[in-house]
Amino acid sequence: MLDDCHTEGLAPAKTHWARPLDTPPFYGYALKPGITFTYLGVKVDEHAAVHFGGQPSANLFAAGEIMAGNVLGKGYTAGVGMTIGTAFGRVAGASAADSAKGALRAAA
Secondary structure: OOOOOEOOOOOOOOEOOOOOOOOOOOOOOOOOOOOOOOOOOOOEOOOOEEEEOOEEEEEEEOOOHHHHHHHHOOOOOOOHHHHHHHHHHHHHHHHHHHHHHHHHHHHO
């Protein structure tokens, strides 16, 4: 449920669940950006192959939040995205390894 917490005078506006950071101590941590919850994400098949124009890619696979929206449809509970990442990560890894083995065989 959305609340009515928000900031004023900032662009872009910060709305819903905004909380002031006004009490020290303050800490900084190095972070690496990533894709988190892309709405609907990329389409994948049971082998985690990313689809382009309705056809599965032979060498591009996806797992986790980048494709979770397609599995979940509408909304999700906490932790489900990580579970999808774990399950499809294994599938995507195995599919990528098979694709790489096939490419090596073709090159030999």
